[in-house]
Amino acid sequence: MTDEITQTAPADDPAVAFEELRRAVSLTRAAIEGLTAARERMPDYGETLGEMLGALKDADDRLSRIERSPAISLSPAAMAAEIVKASEAARAADQKQMHEVRDEMLRAIGRIDTMVDHGRAAHQQRRLIISTGVGAAAGAMLLMAILPGAVARSLPASWHVPEWMAARTIGLDQREAGEKMIATARRESTSRGR
Known part of the structure; x- marks a missing residue:
């Protein structure tokens, strides 16, 4: 110190x-x-x-x-009630939207069914027209094969329609057609006689 x-x-x-x-x-x-x-x-x-x-x-x-x-001022029970109310409102809106979508889908399905039915009807109609045309053509051919002969036989004999038709079928005039038919008939009769 x-x-x-x-x-x-x-x-x-x-x-x-x-x-x-x-x-x-x-x-x-x-x-x-x-x-x-x-x-x-x-x-x-x-x-x-x-x-x-x-x-x-x-x-x-x-x-x-x-x-x-306002949510802070709510009691837990009141908050739960508000949540339930909000969820019901949301579900109701969802239900409404689902119904609208379902209805729209049903309308769309109906339109598709209608188009398919129209397509089927058109296809069936086409088949009916084709079968009717084929039937009508066959019937017309049959009628044309039967009817001229029946009509020719029903006309007066003085008109000589069967002879005229035979000549037209052979492609000659009536006299030449008759001669040819007689010659053909003689040959057939002589060949049968043997």
Whole structure:
């Protein structure tokens, strides 16, 4: 302890006193410069703090809206009743939409059935027309094979229609056709007689 007192005791020599003062000022100056340098090296948190302040304001606004919401003031039983009511309304809307879709599908199916029926009817009608045409053609051929002979036989004999038809069939006039028919008849009779 006595050493400390002797070391801190003022010296009579001004040069020693100035040297001690110079060391104290130098030490103080170094300390101040160190504090200033440390302060300059400190990061700027202003932008980050501003962002945090904005986020806190947004959170505060949201909390205020939640606190003003009528759902917060409801009891659990009332909240359950509101949920049931909302779900019934949603189901009713879904039911209505499902009925509308079902009705539209039934109408579309009806239109498709109608088109298929029209297609079938057209196909059946085409088959009926073809079969009727074939039947009519066959009937006309049969009628044309039978009717002229029946008509020719029903006409008066003085008209000589069968003879005329025979000549037309052979492709000669009546006289030549008659001669040819007589010659053919003679040959057949002679060949039968043998």
